[in-house]
Amino acid sequence: MTAFALSPRTRKRLVNRGLDVLTWLVVALMLAPVFWLVASSLQNDGQLARGSYDLLHPTFTAFKNMWKTVDFERYFINSVIICTVAALLATAFASTAGYALARFRFRGARPFGLAVIGTQLIPGSMFLLPLFIGFLWIKQHLGIQLFDTRVGMILVYTAFFTPVAIYFMRSFFQGIPRDLEEAAQVDGCTPFTAFVRIVLPSAAPGLVATFVYAFLFAWDELLFVAALTEHNAETLPLGIRLFIGNYSQYYGQLMAAGVVATIPVVIAFFAAQRWLVKGITAGAVKG
Amino acid sequence: MSTPTLQPQVSADVTRVDVPASPPPKRRRKRRNPLPYWLIAPALVVMLLIHVLPAAGGVVLSFKKFNLFTFRELFGAPWNGLENYRSILLDSDNPLHSGFWGAVQNTAVYTFWTVTGTLVGGLAIALLLNRKMRGQRVARTLMLVPWIIPSYVVAVLWAFMWQSDVGIINKVLVDYTHLLGHRPVWLLGPNTMWAIIIPSIWRGLPLAILIFLAGLQAQPQEVHEAASIDGAGPWRRFRYITLPLIRPLIGVQLLFGVIYAAYQYAIPTVMFGTNPGPDADLMMTFIVRQSFSNSLYGLGAAASTMLMLAMLVWVAVWYRVFRRDLEVT
Numbered sequence: 001m002t003a004f005a006l007s008p009r010t011r012k013r014l015v016n017r018g019l020d021v022l023t024w025l026v027v028a029l030m031l032a033p034v035f036w037l038v039a040s041s042l043q044n045d046g047q048l049a050r051g052s053y054d055l056l057h058p059t060f061t062a063f064k065n066m067w068k069t070v071d072f073e074r075y076f077i078n079s080v081i082i083c084t085v086a087a088l089l090a091t092a093f094a095s096t097a098g099y100a101l102a103r104f105r106f107r108g109a110r111p112f113g114l115a116v117i118g119t120q121l122i123p124g125s126m127f128l129l130p131l132f133i134g135f136l137w138i139k140q141h142l143g144i145q146l147f148d149t150r151v152g153m154i155l156v157y158t159a160f161f162t163p164v165a166i167y168f169m170r171s172f173f174q175g176i177p178r179d180l181e182e183a184a185q186v187d188g189c190t191p192f193t194a195f196v197r198i199v200l201p202s203a204a205p206g207l208v209a210t211f212v213y214a215f216l217f218a219w220d221e222l223l224f225v226a227a228l229t230e231h232n233a234e235t236l237p238l239g240i241r242l243f244i245g246n247y248s249q250y251y252g253q254l255m256a257a258g259v260v261a262t263i264p265v266v267i268a269f270f271a272a273q274r275w276l277v278k279g280i281t282a283g284a285v286k287g
Numbered sequence: 288m289s290t291p292t293l294q295p296q297v298s299a300d301v302t303r304v305d306v307p308a309s310p311p312p313k314r315r316r317k318r319r320n321p322l323p324y325w326l327i328a329p330a331l332v333v334m335l336l337i338h339v340l341p342a343a344g345g346v347v348l349s350f351k352k353f354n355l356f357t358f359r360e361l362f363g364a365p366w367n368g369l370e371n372y373r374s375i376l377l378d379s380d381n382p383l384h385s386g387f388w389g390a391v392q393n394t395a396v397y398t399f400w401t402v403t404g405t406l407v408g409g410l411a412i413a414l415l416l417n418r419k420m421r422g423q424r425v426a427r428t429l430m431l432v433p434w435i436i437p438s439y440v441v442a443v444l445w446a447f448m449w450q451s452d453v454g455i456i457n458k459v460l461v462d463y464t465h466l467l468g469h470r471p472v473w474l475l476g477p478n479t480m481w482a483i484i485i486p487s488i489w490r491g492l493p494l495a496i497l498i499f500l501a502g503l504q505a506q507p508q509e510v511h512e513a514a515s516i517d518g519a520g521p522w523r524r525f526r527y528i529t530l531p532l533i534r535p536l537i538g539v540q541l542l543f544g545v546i547y548a549a550y551q552y553a554i555p556t557v558m559f560g561t562n563p564g565p566d567a568d569l570m571m572t573f574i575v576r577q578s579f580s581n582s583l584y585g586l587g588a589a590a591s592t593m594l595m596l597a598m599l600v601w602v603a604v605w606y607r608v609f610r611r612d613l614e615v616t
Contacts, residue, residue, distance in 0.1 A: 016418075023415045027426050033489065034432055036455055037444050051453025093330040100326035112327055119338045120543075121598050123550050125574040126591040129584055130344030131337065159337030162330050191322050220437045222553045223571075227579060237439040241557065244443075251447060258440040269435045273428070280494070281501035 037262075041255035048251040062252035066243070066260070069253055075239030079219060080264065082150050082235060086157035087214035090165045091207055093158070094214075098169025099195055103178075116163045124223045131156065132227060148230045156224055161214040168213055171282045172206025173199070209275035212268045219265050236261045349592045353585035364585075371589035383577065387590060389565055390573035397484055397569055398548040404488040406540060409495025410533075414525075416496065417503045427500070434493035442557035445486040449473035474559070479567035483555050487548070495540060502533040538609035545605075546598055570594050 042058035146152030243254035578587030
């Protein structure tokens with residue numbers, strides 16, 4: 001009732017303050033599960049099983065014990081190596097392919113561009129088994145072990161995340177003025193050396209963003225690593241499930257493992273945040 | 288200079304093939320330069336070897352009688368015609384027939400709610416964050432955090448929070464706020480669908496917010512001011528200015544959101560194991576379980592092929608609806 005008595009200006013200010021409060025409420029709601037992850041990782045397993053929290057007395061025991069309960073280090077190192085190398089390779093392949101799509105008009109450019117999007121339409125379950133068979137075939141005929149090796153997983157992830165990386169790099173190259181390369185070619189560079197010496201360095205932010213983007217995706221992958229590894233090349237998503245079994249309920253350590261598994265991607269994300277956000281939104285806004 | 292193969296002259300005779308088709312003035316511009324082909328070669332090779340070839344193999348396997356007994360023969364396994372398709376689609380004696388249709392239905396429900404929730408919520412939050420406000424940048428950055436959390440961590444975290452007795456969600460809903468009179472069971476029975484939909488929306492929201500926010504910021508402010516002067520209220524400005532302008536962004540996110548949701552695997556699997564139960568079994572969990580746990584490879588391949596066909600149909604439908612937006616962008 002009183003709202004009608006207020007002057008329009010005061011009413012507008014009240015509405016604005018209300019929306020501010022709403023915004024921060026939404027932020028809090030979005031962050032609440034993350035807070036709960038961290039808070040739970042700082043309790044001990046017994047407390048979590050009973051659901052009794054003591055937020056004022058955090059303990060780091062879960063972070064200490066998790067490495068003994070599960071051989072978590074092995075999973076972690078595998079994840080770091082496989083995802084880093086695969087993301088680097090995907091970025092390298094995507095930088096040349098993205099450049100070709102951004103700068104050259106060539107026969108087959110459009111089919112290639114469509115094929116790049118088309119790969120996203122294939123469900124993982126579709127080529128998982130043939131890939132597994134392919135690994136066996138290579139082992140039998142060429143003697144190269146790919147199943148349950150880091151090299152095998154790197155190969156798969158490189159191919160997996162090259163398509164998204166291509167679209168990412170393409171939009172970055174489209175943002176670089178052509179004059180640079182043209183000037184370089186006048187000065188005697190071939191188109192390729194102009195690309196390597198002039199274009200790539202000025203696309204450095206794009207390369208970093210693409211690398212981080214591919215890394216985030218690789219870090220998240222579960223289906224292929226579950227089917228194509230057995231012991232040696234297993235990564236974090238497989239390791240983290242071992243904290244909860246039929247006979248063990250290490251919830252505190254599970255949450256601690258969740259925090260540890262998230263830290264590398266958080267670092268990578270915030271290191272490249274500005275360019276990453278630019279790449280994602282440019283890709284979506286320009287289509 | 289260090290790469291003689293990339294010299295333009297090399298392409299001279301290659302060009303001659305397609306010259307007659309193009310009008311004379313354009314001939315020089317259409318000269319085929321081999322450089323772009325070298326540039327796409329590495330990406331093309333890995334995509335052919337890891338995506339295209341195995342996917343084609345998957346389609347072939349869907350027509351084969353391929354199971355534990357014939358596994359040693361690999362692609363030499365006996366042909367099975369359309370039997371794999373028929374048995375899951377039509378054969379009501381096959382115990383997997385109802386499991387398959389259940390998974391189809393669940394995937395449709397999951398995809399609908401996940402995509403709708405992500406887009407509607409994402410747009411609403413983006414509108415909130417687009418207002419001038421103190422701490423606007425901090426709020427925008429914090430909002431991105433759920434997107435970085437790996438989906439397997441999302442799954443173990445939410446499974447932990449969904450616990451009926453000691454989980455924080457029931458504590459908040461029942462003990463603290465008394466919104467509900469009883470403690471719902473989230474990880475068993477019909478609620479399992481919500482147990483996977485809600486975390487999926489939560490993790491998908493930041494990306495939607497990011498994209499919508501970029502679209503909102505790119506809007507010309509003068510149009511809003513002019514409409515405002517003409518007496519258009521907030522709702523009408525949203526309906527007739529904002530919405531048409533961000534329509535292409537809705538289109539792009541619909542396209543990829545539906546595909547991504549229909550292929551969801553990590554969250555249900557990490558939360559419930561290989562068999563999420565009849566209420567939350569999605570296409571991917573069904574296919575992977577039949578292929579790898581039950582060794583029905585041919586059948587799994589047939590189900591995968593149908594899933595992909597369904598997505599192709601979706602892309603075709605999408606293209607008809609959003610074609611004009613593609614031209615705008």
